[in-house]
Amino acid sequence: MSLLDPRHGGRTIGHGLGRQSDARHETHPERVASIRRGLEGILGVPATDGNRVDVLRNGDEIFPAMLDAIAAAGATVDFLTFVYWQGDVGTRFAAALSERARAGVRVRVLLDGWGARPIDERLLAQMDDAGVHLRWFRRPAARQLHKANHRTHRKVLVVDEAVAFTGGVGIADEWKGDARTDREWRDTHFRITGPAVDGLRAAFLTNWAETDPALFDRAVDRFPDQPHQGPTAIQCVRGASTTGWSDVSTVFLALLQLAEQRVRITTAYFVPDERLTAQLCAAAGRGIDVEVLMPGPNIDKRVVQLAGEASYDQLLDCGVRIWRFQPSMLHAKIMTVDGVAANIGSANLNARSASLDEEINLVALDPELVRVLDAHFDEDLERSKAVAAGEWERRSLPQRALERAAKLLRPGM
Secondary structure, three states, X not given: OOOOOHHHOOOOOOOOOOOOOHHHHOOOHHHHHHHHHHHHHHHOOOOEEEEEEEEEEOHHHHHHHHHXXXXXXXXXXXXXXXXXXXXXXXXXXXXXHHHHHHOOOEXXXXXXXXXXXXXXHXXXXXXXXXXXXXXXXXXXXXXHHHHOOOOEOOOEEEEOOOEEEEXXXXXXXXXXXXXXXXXXXXXXXXXXXXXXXXXXXXXXXXXXXXXXXXOOOOOOOOOOOOOOOOOEEEEEEEEOOOOOOOHHHHHHHHHHHHOOOEEEEEOOOEOOOHHHHHHHHHHHHOOOEEEEEEEOOOOOOHHHHHHHHOOHHHHHHOOOEEEEEOOOOEOOOEEEEOOOEEEEEOOOEOHHHHHHOEXXXXXEEOHHHHHHHHHHHHHHHOOEEEOOHHHHHOOOHHHHHHHHHHHOOHHHO
């Protein structure tokens, strides 16, 4: 069965990679090995072989795949999310999780205490009555103000210790549809099978442990050997919500420095610090084609966009190309390098993901996977507008003033 068999929620991509020549996308096993060893040596985190990655684009593909996996659970469901808001999607997930709990499946749900606070209280009662083990990660409290700005931004679903999901999607109606209108957010999520499932379970458990010391149940959790399911090598990288540096920051910088041909970045919130801005420019200065795609007029947090816009002058001057998605809010988090490596998961290119929030990212080494993601990038560019250097230089004085003001808030964005 192919990487993106439609029966598994993925899309078959029938066209080429658009604006880039095929020569730029020739791939070789030694290039994959070079990036893999570089990342393993820098991070000290070994990659696992034999994984399968299914790409799920937008709510029309993402939510059915996740709900089908939950419905098929026979032993365990572990679910962690930052966003869980009111609406139809939240109702459907609560019903699915409750049904499995009533059927005797061990269901654990971990909600971020800030991002999931708009959840319908009736859904919490429904899951509790059904026997779902529900915990809150760092609910705001006066005695723990030092933790209030450090959230879990991870999105993890692990079913029966065998299939896992991660990416950008939240549990809310904003993600329904196929990014056709400004009310249908554009996002990408991923279904993983193979040894990397263990890494995603660990991302769930390290956050769960802060709320409940019982990490596993001897009668339920089997910790099985993970059979090889596909061709993809995956490195699981967890970012911790601490002050200072994190492995997520290291991954972004390492990939920029390892790149030799092309870097393509899709991010919901683009607020690069000085080091990341310098590395983006350094890559462009080496002749690497660096493109950044981010939300346009439909961004949900304008102040974050303004903070990122303060970097546009420097980035455009050094040759980085910037695009803004027009139809809807763009919430995906993807970085591809040289046609062979993809950095996917929950982290944005901003200070929050780099050091303030708990994140989980996967570096997937697979030319076919990257071919699909680059094709999606090209399709998104067809509905995006480039930020032209000359036009940007002529922006208004009020716009410049807002950028300077927002820049002061960058450390918390």
